[in-house]
Amino acid sequence: MKLLALGLVLGCLSVADAAIQVDQVDVFIGGTRGHACYRVPTAVTLPNNTVLMAVESRRTTCGDQAPKDIELVRSQDGGFTWSEPVMLVGSLTGNTTYRNPYLTVVPGSSTTATPDLVLLQFVNSTLDEPWTTFQMESRDAGLTWSSAQPVNLSAWNGTLAGPGLGITLAHTHPGRIIMCGASGYHAGHSANGVVWFSDDQGASYVVSAVFPEMQECQVAELADGTLLINFRNSHLNSSCDCRAQSVSHDGGLTWGPLTYIPDLIEPVCSAGLVAANDTLYFTNPNSRDQRINMSVQSSMDGGNTWSHEVTLWPGPSGYSVATNHPNSKCTLGVAYERGEQSYAERITFAHINLCYE
Template identity: 35%
Template structure:
């Protein structure tokens, strides 16, 4: 049975728009739903804070929402969380820029973009102050930078690995590009972070999962045309990556998406399965992303960004942007069974 609940509604609680959903289910089963709370408008820059709601019954009921990061008038966002299963610490990767640091100015080298990390040791009840890790994970010639946005992953090896993207400054042209996906990682339980492998150009907002054989599968927003997702794989925990391939069956409108290991040897994938930002759909693969089948259509109308997680009771959770007239009217949490019949389109 499909259950849906609006967790963040644009215009409520003193914020103009809520965007950029991110999910994490902790080892204790607590569901954490993050998003950007955009104070004065719907754009990607301005006074943007980070909001959180928690659920203790697998996403059925929720605590009131609260702001866990507010850097004054600056932009803080692109949440990407992971929990270290050995220590229990939750690490939340973020990005920051000045209130007037629009993406076009960052790409031109006129404004800066920083990489931050916060942590919680009590299942998301309290959070540390953001720590700047930019110098460890961003090269000097990079201008644009984004973590996720979605969730990060802890590999079987214990490595924490975070999907990211960047753009390189072309100083003579006062521009940057193309967008390019990469990862950052920690091998010391989140105490320090470093740059991992860089993937093919003309890709950005990316999402990853570890396959049963230890291969890291990366799925990326693509600027290569034909409205299809880009894919790469790594055999060494994200240090090096294969050449890009393009999944013709995963249609996209050039938008963010989410991929998740389903805990049964397969993959789940969510995105607006259309050439427009509409029809938020979850698909399933039993062969490492070689083929896909539709598992659940969540919203036939306008929809955009999403993130997937598995609840402690086995339900699939998808936190996604949607609305009736435009995709950014609310952020909704969907719950449904993984055991429902999968049907081909």
């Protein structure tokens, strides 16, 4: 399905009446291949234009506590066509539950012929508490993966990453991996937003910040090295029913105070955030009280103000993740949940050309 959004100025568009081209394809459809539904997408774009998407494949029901597998698909043309799903974790049987797949690309080196590294983290909540965070890696663009190994996040092990994607810094502390997630999704635990990083390509991690009462999150890096983290926060600021955010100027070692962004309303839901040079793009159900109206908004002032909304789907829509092509200022991808009656009916990938005229 192809949609055209008119009259917007996003990223490199220079005229007010230019158009943005959006091509959308349904990648996972609930009720197929032995799974009741598919949720919580993560997606990354590699330098060679390969897009990887992983999802929770929920077996018997669509509930959060249903047995779950983690499946992966690949696109070698930027998100227009997709491979058949491959099960990375799970077996379609039993009561195993693997949650919140979370992809991160660590760019390789052309001078040393080092391939790109892709990390996949997830939580095994089948185990007794404390839940355990695991990590797998691929060095061939997602074709093959290492065995899952536990990740030691100390007191925050089992934190549900994202949902969204991790990032590798290009400016302040180049090569540092920054990830974030939320604790408190099982009984007796307080809700916290947690940030962790690695300076050794994912061999070890350090927790750098804990934000009390914050929840699902996404980090982005601007061209000057500023990091912005954006949180779901269950409407703690009821005056605007909006998102919370914090900024770091030292590569994620320390973070400033939380602020609320009235432009970014939400119905309490996960959201996507990605930077393309000095432009930030934010994706979520653009509503105060319903998971509907999946939209893209942009900010050119570091996330202080937001505008230029384009609607990808006006109906039921839920979690989303945004990914941009590292070699193009014009290409944005959004993997998101949507449907006719429920936002959990299918997962769609939108390929957005921001410089279409």
